[in-house]
Amino acid sequence: MDLPAYTKQQLALRNGQDKPQIWVAYKGFIYDMTESRLWRNGKHYEHWAGQDLTDELPDAPHTDAVFEKFVPIGKIK
Secondary structure, eight states, X not given: OOOOEEOHHHHXXXXXXXXXXXXXXETTEEEEOTTOGGGGGGEETTEESSSBXXXXXXXXXXXXXXXXXXXXXXXXX
């Protein structure tokens, strides 16, 4: 899969506030959560969109299988 690469600064703008898109990164891939009802306004419980959530996932009540529902739209440079 040949995906476009984005910087962490570009990812940070897709936080549901600065830009309407709601993106998060996990294990080097970027996922678009804009349509997820669990990411309203760029916030999911205590997590904010526009950042890499790889290190935060162990604290989540779910596994990384949750990302299987979403198609990666890019990767981190």
